[in-house]
Amino acid sequence: xxxxxxxxxxxxxxxxxxxxxxxxxxxGSVPREAGTRMLVAPDExxxxxxxxxxxxxxxADAHALLHGGGGATEQHIALGPSxxxxxxxxxxxxxxxxxxxxxxxxxxxxxxFTLQLYGAxxxxxxxxxxxxxxxxxxxxxxxxxxxxxAEALPRHIEKVCVxxxxxxxxxxxxxxxxxxxxxxxxxxxxxSQAILQRGDFGYFGLxxxxxxxxxxxxxxxxxxxxxxxxxxxxCPIGVPxxxxxxxxxxxxxxxxxxxxxx
Numbered sequence: 001x002x003x004x005x006x007x008x009x010x011x012x013x014x015x016x017x018x019x020x021x022x023x024x025x026x027x028g029s030v031p032r033e034a035g036t037r038m039l040v041a042p043d044e045x046x047x048x049x050x051x052x053x054x055x056x057x058x059x060a061d062a063h064a065l066l067h068g069g070g071g072a073t074e075q076h077i078a079l080g081p082s083x084x085x086x087x088x089x090x091x092x093x094x095x096x097x098x099x100x101x102x103x104x105x106x107x108x109x110x111x112x113f114t115l116q117l118y119g120a121x122x123x124x125x126x127x128x129x130x131x132x133x134x135x136x137x138x139x140x141x142x143x144x145x146x147x148x149x150a151e152a153l154p155r156h157i158e159k160v161c162v163x164x165x166x167x168x169x170x171x172x173x174x175x176x177x178x179x180x181x182x183x184x185x186x187x188x189x190x191x192s193q194a195i196l197q198r199g200d201f202g203y204f205g206l207x208x209x210x211x212x213x214x215x216x217x218x219x220x221x222x223x224x225x226x227x228x229x230x231x232x233x234x235c236p237i238g239v240p241x242x243x244x245x246x247x248x249x250x251x252x253x254x255x256x257x258x259x260x261x262x
Contacts, residue, residue, distance in 0.1 A: 002047055003154065003155065004037055004039055004103075004106075005103045005106040007046050008039055008101065008106075009103050009104055011039070011041065012099065016098075017041065017066055017098070018039055018040060018097075019039075019040045019062040019066055019095050019096065019098065020037055020039060020040075020095070020098055021038040021040060021058050021059075021062055021095055022037045022093065022094045022096070023036045023092070023093060024074070024094045025091065025092045026090070026091040026092075027090045027091070028088055028089030028090055029089040030050070030079065030089035031050020031054060032049050032050040035109075036048075036049050036050075037049075038058070038059075040059055040062035040063065041066075042063065042066055045059060054077070054079065058093060066097075070097075071096075071097065073094070073095045074092060074094050075092065075093045075094075076090070076092050077091055077092070077093060078090045110135065111135055111136045111137040112135055112259065113137075113176075113177045113203075113258060113261070114136070114137045114138075114173055114175075114176045115131075115136060115137070115138045115139070115177040115178070115179065115258065116138075116141060116172050116176060116177070116178050117139065117141065117179045118141050118142070118165060118178070118180045118181060118187075118191050119141075119142060119180070119181030119182040119207075120140065120148050121147065121182075121183060123181050123207065123247045123250050123254075124140070124142075124179075124181050125247070126247040126248050126250065126251035127179070127181075127254055127255060128157060129251070130251055130252065131157060131255065132154050132157065134255070134259075136156060136258075137156055138157040139160050139171075139172075140153075140157060140158065140160065141160045141162065141165050141168050142160075142161060142165065142182070143161065143163040143164075144161070145161045148161070164190070165182075165191065166191045167194075169191065170198075172198075174200045175200060175201070175202040176201060176202060177202050177203040177205075177258060178191075178195050178204045179205045179207075179237070179254065180192060180195075180204075180205065180206045180207065181207045185212075188207075188208075188216075189220075192204075192216065192233070193220065193223065196225050196229055196230065199229060201232075202261060203261040204232065204234060205233075205234040205237040205254065205257070206233055206234065206235040206237065207235070207236070207237055208236060209236060210235075210236065212235065213235040213236070216233070216235065217230050217231075234257070237253075238253030238254045238256075239253045239256045239257050239260070
């Protein structure tokens with residue numbers, strides 16, 4: 001996910017000419033919602049307001065503003081009559097020279113969900129790669145520092161190396177999402193028990209087969225958790241019907257399921 005505000009501040013500090021194109025308001029079926037921004041320089045574009053003819057024209061208009069100078073301008077666009085797009089909605093675009101756009105005051109996009117992801121193995125890493133492009137808040141938790149990738153992660157993904165890892169469950173906000181993907185069934189059980197003890201999760205996914213689910217259900221119910229609560233646990237994880245057990249396929253299926261619950 002591009003941190004558009006940070007990029008805009010960097011361009012501003014460097015004195016790079018650019019125009020901010022923002023969807024100021026929208027009604028009906030439109031490609032992107034109000035508050036979406038795109039950053040247009042003479043030789044580069046960051047972000048998107050939805051692609052297609054709308055975006056192509058907006059980039060051309062931003063280039064015209066860069067060439068001609070002047071202040072902010074506004075366009076009201078009916079996508080069907082004006083651009084021949086089948087969306088049919090209406091939106092307002094505002095074109096603002098970067099020097100007047102105050103990117104330091106832009107509000108960050110609201111996170112779709114807050115996730116505690118337990119496990120930095122192959123599937124965990126594949127899921128994190130997908131989540132770098134999604135507005136969410138992630139704590140990626142493992143007691144093994146060596147399992148985390150060396151490269152820096154975007155600001156919305158936090159690596160947490162701690163022991164015992166299950167103690168981190170208490171720090172999550174109400175309604176948080178949890179994914180349990182560790183290297184140990186005993187550790188999976190300890191984390192699962194901590195999540196169920198809270199009981200306020202928005203989504204709780206445990207990696208494993210139907211056999212693992214049956215074993216965990218039996219053990220958790222023996223420890224006093226009700227069948228209704230244990231039944232909310234998602235195991236196997238991922239959208240049903242997607243074949244393949246390689247980490248990348250599993251990750252696509254799981255992230256799609258997270259978005260379904262968001």
